[in-house]
Amino acid sequence: MKIGIRHITLLFLIGFTSLVQSQTSIVSDSIQSYIEKAEKLQEEYKYEKSLEIAKAALQTALYNNDDKSLGHIYNIIAKNYEINEDFIKARGNYRKALVYAKSSKSRVLETDLYNSMARVFTKYNLTRAKGVTYYKKSYEYAITLKDTARMLRPLLNLGEYYIVRSDFDSAFEYLEPAQELIQSNSSNLVKTKLTGLLGKYFLNTRKYEEAEDYIDQAISYAKGETKNKDNNDQLVSTYYEELASAYQTKSELYKKQDDYQRAYTYQKKHFQNILLSKDKKKLQELRKAITEYEVDLLEKRAKKAESEKKESESEVLKWRISIILGIILILISLAFLISSYKNNIQKKRLNSDLIEKNKELISAKETAEQVSTLKSQFISTVSHELRTPLYGVIGLTSLLMENPEEKKKNEYLESLKFSGDYLLALINDVLQLSKIETNEVKLEKVSFDIRSLIEGIVNSLHTKQKSNNNTVHIDIDKEINTTLLGDSVRLSQILINLIGNALKFTKDGNIWINVKCLEQKNDSYHLRFLVKDDGIGIPKSKQKSIFDNFAQVKNENQEYEGTGLGLAIVKKLIHLHNSEIKIKSQEGKGSEFYFDLSYEKAVKQRETALQSGENLSIGTTNFYVLIVDDNKINQIVTQNILKKKGYTCNIASNGMDAIKMLKEEQFDLVLMDINMPEMNGLEATKVVRTFNPSIPIIALTAVEEGEIRKQALSVGMNDVIVKPYDTQQFFQTIMRNISKVKMA
Numbered sequence: 001m002k003i004g005i006r007h008i009t010l011l012f013l014i015g016f017t018s019l020v021q022s023q024t025s026i027v028s029d030s031i032q033s034y035i036e037k038a039e040k041l042q043e044e045y046k047y048e049k050s051l052e053i054a055k056a057a058l059q060t061a062l063y064n065n066d067d068k069s070l071g072h073i074y075n076i077i078a079k080n081y082e083i084n085e086d087f088i089k090a091r092g093n094y095r096k097a098l099v100y101a102k103s104s105k106s107r108v109l110e111t112d113l114y115n116s117m118a119r120v121f122t123k124y125n126l127t128r129a130k131g132v133t134y135y136k137k138s139y140e141y142a143i144t145l146k147d148t149a150r151m152l153r154p155l156l157n158l159g160e161y162y163i164v165r166s167d168f169d170s171a172f173e174y175l176e177p178a179q180e181l182i183q184s185n186s187s188n189l190v191k192t193k194l195t196g197l198l199g200k201y202f203l204n205t206r207k208y209e210e211a212e213d214y215i216d217q218a219i220s221y222a223k224g225e226t227k228n229k230d231n232n233d234q235l236v237s238t239y240y241e242e243l244a245s246a247y248q249t250k251s252e253l254y255k256k257q258d259d260y261q262r263a264y265t266y267q268k269k270h271f272q273n274i275l276l277s278k279d280k281k282k283l284q285e286l287r288k289a290i291t292e293y294e295v296d297l298l299e300k301r302a303k304k305a306e307s308e309k310k311e312s313e314s315e316v317l318k319w320r321i322s323i324i325l326g327i328i329l330i331l332i333s334l335a336f337l338i339s340s341y342k343n344n345i346q347k348k349r350l351n352s353d354l355i356e357k358n359k360e361l362i363s364a365k366e367t368a369e370q371v372s373t374l375k376s377q378f379i380s381t382v383s384h385e386l387r388t389p390l391y392g393v394i395g396l397t398s399l400l401m402e403n404p405e406e407k408k409k410n411e412y413l414e415s416l417k418f419s420g421d422y423l424l425a426l427i428n429d430v431l432q433l434s435k436i437e438t439n440e441v442k443l444e445k446v447s448f449d450i451r452s453l454i455e456g457i458v459n460s461l462h463t464k465q466k467s468n469n470n471t472v473h474i475d476i477d478k479e480i481n482t483t484l485l486g487d488s489v490r491l492s493q494i495l496i497n498l499i500g501n502a503l504k505f506t507k508d509g510n511i512w513i514n515v516k517c518l519e520q521k522n523d524s525y526h527l528r529f530l531v532k533d534d535g536i537g538i539p540k541s542k543q544k545s546i547f548d549n550f551a552q553v554k555n556e557n558q559e560y561e562g563t564g565l566g567l568a569i570v571k572k573l574i575h576l577h578n579s580e581i582k583i584k585s586q587e588g589k590g591s592e593f594y595f596d597l598s599y600e601k602a603v604k605q606r607e608t609a610l611q612s613g614e615n616l617s618i619g620t621t622n623f624y625v626l627i628v629d630d631n632k633i634n635q636i637v638t639q640n641i642l643k644k645k646g647y648t649c650n651i652a653s654n655g656m657d658a659i660k661m662l663k664e665e666q667f668d669l670v671l672m673d674i675n676m677p678e679m680n681g682l683e684a685t686k687v688v689r690t691f692n693p694s695i696p697i698i699a700l701t702a703v704e705e706g707e708i709r710k711q712a713l714s715v716g717m718n719d720v721i722v723k724p725y726d727t728q729q730f731f732q733t734i735m736r737n738i739s740k741v742k743m744a
């Protein structure tokens with residue numbers, strides 16, 4: 001059987017041996033040339049070399065997806081398994097080769113592969129029939145290729161297949177066309193094989209002469225080749241096998257012809273040649289062992305190469321996926337970073353906005369709370385402060401109405417006056433404070449004389465505080481030799497409060513009022529105002545709080561009249577001038593309030609004397625005054641006050657009447673109310689000025705002086721007196737204005 005297999009194995013080589021040239025080195029770089037060389041070397045039984053080249057070719061072909069080359073390479077590998085009698089592996093590799101041959105449309109390879117596969121398939125009963133069809137397929141393909149050598153291979157294989165199975169008719173079906181195809185240039189192995197098979201065929205069909213003829217031909221071809229030095233051991237061994245086979249046929253031929261002597265001789269030759277073949281095989285076997293190892297190695301490498309390729313493909317894929325994922329991750333991270341950075345900035349901004357807003361809200365809340373507590377405190381204090389004197393006013397009025405005795409009457413009237421004065425001061429202070437707090441107070445610029453302003457204040461206050469028996473010292477810096485330009489009304493308010501307090505909280509003591517010029521410029525003075533007393537003083541702990549609304553230092557021994565708003569107003573008014581009030585005080589020793597203010601210089605030195613009206617002596621107070629007022633009570637009060645001082649008065653109840661009377665009579669001065677029905681004081685003044693430009697007209701109003709002064713002066717009025725007025729100031733203003741006209 002083994003010899004049979006060897007024969008079959010060798011058949012695919014038939015037709016190529018003559019073309020083979022021994023080559024030991026690879027000279028071409030292309031896969032195709034590698035394959036060709038590997039095939040040639042295999043045909044020469046140079047398996048090691050063939051495999052070496054196939055190995056190199058396989059890796060390159062796998063990497064290049066070169067299907068055609070892969071077909072050839074797997075074919076070479078399969079053949080090696082076949083030679084090594086591992087037919088299962090051989091079959092697998094042939095199948096692989098066939099797949100690649102088909103996909104690369106390699107007809108020649110397909111032809112060879114069908115022949116090779118048929119050889120393997122026909123070895124097993126189960127696949128034998130398929131093997132035969134494969135031989136036939138190979139033969140058909142070879143016909144289309146018009147390739148005689150390839151046509152001969154399946155024909156000879158089929159011939160042998162049927163002869164082995166003693167189906168001689170079938171065998172001849174294939175041997176006959178082979179006989180026709182054989183050519184002089186066909187290889188000696190093909191010729192040996194064909195003649196040997198024909199010998200067997202004719203022997204079994206009892207055509208002994210023809211049989212002997214073909215057998216001798218076979219012996220002749222084979223013998224010659226065993227001596228051919230170009231043939232390698234494998235080929236020589238094959239020829240010895242063919243020779244042995246031919247001698248056996250010849251022995252059988254003689255046996256059939258009963259020539260046992262000759263039959264024995266050829267039988268001996270048959271064994272001798274088997275031995276010779278074996279001898280040559282030894283080396284081949286040795287090489288085969290190496291080849292087997294090489295084939296395994298090659299297979300492993302091929303598998304490895306394939307898996308490496310797959311691995312590398314999957315590696316590449318993995319790598320690509322990793323890169324894409326990486327990029328996506330980086331992009332996501334970047335987007336996340338950017339958005340979180342933006343978010344952070346936005347958060348920070350929002351946070352700082354929120355903090356800012358919170359601060360604002362907290363301070364607004366605190367202010368609101370403060371305002372609310374201040375308001376309620378203010379309302380309750382004011383209500384209490386109002387209720388107390390009002391209670392007095394009402395009570396005293398009822399007592400007076402009961403016609404008490406004269407002595408009591410005066411006492412009641414004095415108390416009534418006190419309550420009235422207090423109410424007036426309180427209302428004035430509250431109004432003043434609320435105006436400052438709501439930023440309604442704007443500083444005016446009028447010219448005034450600082451001396452007459454302070455003296456006026458002292459005069460009006462001192463008369464009130466006569467009971468305290470204080471001496472007032474006024475010291476005004478001589479450097480101040482011009483009138484000043486500024487808000488005299490606010491300065492009066494400040495000083496009235498400070499001087500009033502000093503007089504109030506000092507008994508049998510001294511009050512010092514100093515105005516010092518700290519700095520004089522071309523057009524302005526920087527002045528320090530100081531109001532000092534040696535009165536009761538203020539405890540250190542209270543010195544800050546006395547400037548708060550309604551703050552009063554509790555004094556157990558004495559009751560002082562006051563609203564507790566004076567210093568709050570003072571502080572705010574000085575603040576309006578961008579300055580601060582300072583205090584130095586010691587309990588029991590006295591207090592000192594001082595502040596610095598700047599005033600512009602108004603007029604030149606020589607003019608100042610004219611400004612202070614009360615210093616002028618004009619001899620008499622018997623002047624004729626027109627009182628213009630719609631309120632009957634006010635008419636009576638003003639008339640009586642003037643009459644007491646020796647003035648003569650007439651009354652007009654509205655602007656129209658006033659104009660009429662002024663046209664008819666000669667008055668020295670007009671006291672004009674502003675708010676009146678039909679024609680108000682401002683309009684009336686405008687008309688009066690059309691026919692009498694010189695008569696002094698003084699606005700007599702309950703409206704805040706600051707608000708009305710500008711308006712009043714603009715329509716031609718000369719001065720403003722605010723109701724209810726201090727009588728002393730009232731007369732000073734009247735006198736100042738009359739004297740201005742008289743002196744002119």
Ligand code: ADP
Nearest residue numbers: 501502505537546552553562563564565566567
């Ligand atoms: P009041 O209307 O009570 O005088 P002020 O605001 O003017 O209100 O003063 C607040 C308090 O400060 C006074 O009640 C008094 O206790 C204290 N005070 C102010 N000036 C003096 C001073 N010259 N000597 C002593 N105490 C003073």
